Amino acid sequence: MMLTKRVAVRVPRRVRWAGSMVTVDNPYTGETVAEVDEVDEPRMLAQIDDATSAHDAWATTRVSDRLQLLSRFVESFEARSDAFARQVSMQMGKPLSQAQGEMKTTVARAKTMMAFAEDALADYHLDDRDGIQRKIAREPIGPVLLLCPWNYPMLCAINSLVPAIAAGNSVLVKMSDRTPLCADAFAECFDAAGAPSGLVQAFHASHDRVAQAISHPAISFVNFTGSVEGGRAVYGTVAKRFIDVGLELGGKDAAYVCEDADLEQAVAGVVDGAFYNAGQSCCGVERVYVHESVYSEFIDRAKALTEEYVLGDPLNSLTTMGPVAQKRQPDFLRDQVEQAxxxxxxxxxxxxxxxxxxxxxxxxxxxxxxxxTHEMSLMVEESFGPVVGVMSVASDEQAVDFMNDSPYGLTASIWTTDNARANELAPKLDVGTVFQNRCDYLDPELPWSGRKASGKGVSLSHLAFNSFTRTKSYNLRRAK
Structure with missing residues (x-):
């Protein structure tokens, strides 16, 4: 079934441009589900011009007015969420139930981020000193380019889209070629919400065209979520212009199951963290260190739970694991397993x-x-699929050493019934987020960041708004 044959970007002037085309196949059926035009250079420049004009006007609006638009956008998105969930399932293969869960979380995430906006964007007033009034203001940074992934296309985009719009910026949304229709979904919802022309646009572009857009003087901030290799390419292009960038990259997230862990809870959490969305999550569990005293029991329990997964049609309600999205991934995963x-x-x-x-x-x-062992690729190199490696450890110290022995530093989880033990181990882990007795989760009230090759910058929480604003200091000696 073709979701859409030729998708026109919502360019405010409603102009169609000639360009190359991206074809999206359904990972389950192999059928073509979408064909999307990519921008050529004139079309790209037109979109950036429209984004610049929209930004100049939007930056002068009140935060309260921006939040009203975002509220209407959320209503529009929620009303279309069933159709969007089906689109996501057919483009990248996750079970429909999981895609529906992503839509619900996207709505909730948007509302949470909106609730931070007034305080996060408010002026900070300092006490007068020597008759001088002082304050720190935050101003919109300028047109933003969001480069979004395919594994959680709606959810990852909303993390940046809401604070960017609330802060007074316009946004170009570039989705992965695996899920391009999601960019059009956002543009459609903002259009339905009455957004000013050019404020939020779907931007379908090749890698070369994206690099050209990043180099354009109007683009003021770039946020990229994707592979480490892609992040390096984006960072290298951004560095030539001295603009800021947010990078949310890969992970090789570790779990440590202590000897005192609630094994039923730990096994259920780790197995779900490893295999949810067919393991295609940057913060999914990819390696597990289990205390030697409970190692055998952990393996037996984990094997039994793994056997329960049902592979099948993502649109079938009985399916609990869908196909992997990318054509190259099965061979890569097989090579990792065979090497191990x-x-x-x-x-x-x-x-x-x-x-x-x-x-x-x-x-x-x-x-x-x-x-x-750590000589094996599947314990050190990101798998991004339903594969997890398990090692036995003799002590907390050994577990921490192995967990930190990674080029990545996104999340880690500690499974223990001893709260003091978790509090002692957490500061020793070189990651952006530490979990106790849970994993593979983002709390929007807490900042999300990666260390080492896992990224640069912060999303979520009130700190996310810092990326989309510039500070201005006011030091005013008032005339008498």
């Missing part, structure tokens, strides 16, 4: 590309590899 096997790992379940019972889909079996 050759180095001594035991594959207790899974380990192969497959189809479902009807012969459809580019699936990879949910895979549990045990007796792993």
């Amino acid at each position: 096997r050759s180095l001594g790992a035991q594959i207790v379940i899974g380990g192969q590309p497959c189809t479902d019972a009807s012969g459809k889909g580019r699936f990879f079996q949910p895979t549990l590899a045990v007796d792993c």
Whole structure:
């Protein structure tokens, strides 16, 4: 089923430009579900001009007026959420129930970020000194380019879209070529909400055209969510202009199951954290360190839970794991598993590309590899699929050393019933977020950041608004 044949970007002047085209296949059926025009240079320049004009007007509006628009946008998005969920499932393969969950979380996330706006953007007044009035103001940074991923396309975009608009900026939304229709969904909802022309635009562009847009003097901030390689490319282009950038990149997130952990809770949490969305999450669990005293029991319980996954049509309510989104991923995952096997790992379940019972889909079996070491790729290199490696450790110190032995630093989870132990271990972990007895979760009231190769900058919480504003200091000696 074709979701849409030729998708026109919502350019305010309603001009169609000739350009190349992106074709999106359904990871389950293999059928083409969308064909989307990419911008050529004139079209790109027109969109940036429109974004600049929209920004100049929007920057002068009151925060309260911006929030009213965002409220109407949320209403519009929520009314269309069932259709958007189906679009996401057909473009990247996640089960419809999980896509529907993403839509609900997107709405809730938007409302949470909106609630921060008034305080986060308010002037900060200092006490007068020597008759001089002093304050710190935050002003809109300028047109923003959002480069959004395919794994949680709506949710990742909303993390930046709401604070950017609330702060007084215009936004160009560039989605991954895997989920391009999501950019049009945002433009459609803002259009329905009565947004000024050019304020939020879908921007369908090749990598070269994106680099050209970043180099344009009007673009004032870029936020990229994606691979480390993509982040390096974006960062290199941004650096030439001395503008700021937010990078939300990969992870190799670790879990440590202590000997005193509630094993039922720990196994359920870790298995879900490893295999939800077919393991295609930057903060999904990809490696597990289990205290030697509970190692065997953990493996037995984890294997039993893994066996319960149902691979199938993402639109079928019985499906609990969909196909992997990218065509290259099954072979990459198989290579990781086979290399681990050759180095001594035991594959207790899974380990192969497959189809479902009807012969459809580019699936990879949910895979549990045990007796792993850090010589194995699947313990050090991001898998981004339903594969998790498990190691036995003898102590907290050994677990912490292994958890920190990574080029990534996004999240880590500690599974223990001893709160003091968790409090002692958490500061030793070189990551942006530490969990106790949970994992693979974003709390929008807390900042989200990565260390090392996992990223640069902060999203979520009241701190997210800092990225989309510039400070101005007022030092005013008033005339008498």
